[in-house]
Amino acid sequence: FQYNPIVNEVEGIVTYKAAPFAGTRITAKVNPGDIVDGSTVTNFESVSDNSGYYRFADLPALKRNAPITLTAIERRVQDQPITAELKTNGTPLLSKNFDFVFKEKKNGVVTIQGRVQEKTLTNRLIDLSVGGIVRLAGTNISAPIMPGGWFIIKVPYPINGKVIASAEGFQDQEVNWYYAMSSSYPAKEGAYSYENWANNVQNVSDFYRFMQSSQMASKLGIGNGxxxxxxxxxxxxxxxIKQIMASQVTGLSRAPQGNMTFSFQLDPNFDKSRNMVAGRVWVDGVEVHPAEAGKNWVYSGTPGKHTFKIEPVKGGATFFGQTGEFSLLDQLFGVLTTTVYLSPATMISGVVKDDVSGKVVEGATVSVDGLNYEVLTNSKGEYQLLLPNNKEYKIAVLKPSYEATSQVRVVTESQ
Incomplete structure (x- = not known):
């Protein structure tokens, strides 16, 4: 046999959906130690034609029972290649036939199962008092957190992004997972059967410790039975199903919350029903829900220091705009109440013009001496100032390329 080279040929048909499939790349590989005709080539390649036919006609002569490994690679319809092993039988002329049948390409998915509970201030884990979801960050893929905190989420394979547990009143927390595939229930051809998927899910210790297998589907919120x-x-x-993951218990901590209740009043007395006023309100430079006349105004936000500013609204009481700071407590439910006393004010308005041409001057700075208070003129040269009543002020105007004005004396009145 070793002195009579054997011609080995392999041929076959590639089909997809019961029809010939052209353009599939097929490789053949032999072991160097099995070659008996002196050839040194061990890897061969063929491509199926329009009738799906492929052929290897130039394989070397091989020993009896030598393996020939065939691999068909067709990522257009199937992620995993198909691999087959043929063996020679030692006849002088060997022609082997092997057909490749491709399945329709499917979308790979991963399931992640686990439990979400509340982590108390003493690091105890207790059941959540509210519902929630687990979600794949950056997508609209989510699954509910069921009573008891149980969940299972199905995400595309491979996992691309973090899985986050969220519940109202709690800080978001990333779900950390681990592989939960048992060698007792393996995948076949790169995917898990429904039975082996179910066996792997039930095999996770936290699940079979806390619920019967017949209850798992309903407790996970995916069906009954x-x-x-x-x-x-x-x-x-x-x-x-490409992978099966599980997570340890994910503990959610309550989100720190704080509320600041404001009362904006014109005079420092306690007749709130008469003196509480409306205004435009900014917190940390962003305009927020306005204060309403006759009502307390509540701001809810993150703990820490914040700045606020309030200005009068058209048609409302006239007062001197005020800025200030407040702090929200870093605790579970902090509520602070404060009264901001606003000084009644007089509106000073005017127009800034070029003293030669008479044209209005836009962008001029109008400042009030001693108040660290200034405004810019608009496109019509107009400005408005709100100044506390019954006081004397000096107003100056400044604009680059112009001489500074001498200060103008203004006396505000309570009317």
Whole structure:
């Protein structure tokens, strides 16, 4: 046999959906130690033609029972290549036939299962008092957190992004997972059957410790009955299960909350029903819900220091705009109440003009001496100042390329 080289040929048909499939790349590989005709080439390649036919006609002569490994690679319809092993039988002329049949390409998915609980200030884990979701960050993929904190979420394979647990009143927390595939229930051809998926899900210790297998589907919120039966509707026909993950208990901490209740009043007395006023309000430079006349105004936000500013609204009481700071407590439910006393004011308005041409001057700075208070003129040269009543002020105007004005004396009155 070793002195009579054997011609080895392999041929076959590639089909997809019962029809010939052209353009599939097929490789053949032999072991160097099995070659008996002196050839040194061990890797060969063929491509299926329009009739799906492929052929290797130039394989070397091989020993009896030498393996020939064939691999068909067709990522247009199937992620995983198909691999087959043929063996020579020692006849002088060997022609082997092997057909490749491709399945329709499916979308790979991963399931992640686990439990979410509240982590108390003493680091105890207790059941959540509210519902919530787990979600794949950056997508609209989510799953509910069921009573008891149980969840299972199905995400595309491979996992791209963090899985986050969220519940109202709690800080978001990333879900950390681990591989939960048991060698007792393996994947076949790169995907898990419904039965092996169900067995792996039930095999996670936290699950079989706390619930019966017949309850798992309903407690996870994906159906009623056996997990292997529910899987037929939980997974769509174009999905295949590539990985099974589980997580340890994810503990959610309550989000710190703080409220500041403001009362804006014109005079420092306690007749709030008469003196509480409306205004435009900014917090940290961003205009927020306005204060309403006759009502307390509540701001809810993150703990820490914040700045505020209030200015009068058209048609409301006239007062001197005020800025200030307030702090929200870093505690679970902090409520602070404060009264901001606003000084009644007089509106000073005018127009700034060029003293030669008479044209209005836009962007001139109008400042009040001693108040650290200034405004800019608008496109019509107009400005407005709100100044506390019954006082004398000096107003100056400044604009680059112009001489500074001498200060103008203004006396405000309570009327």
């Amino acid at each position: 056996k997990l292997s039966d529910v899987a037929r509707t939980y997974f769509s026909p174009d999905e295949e």
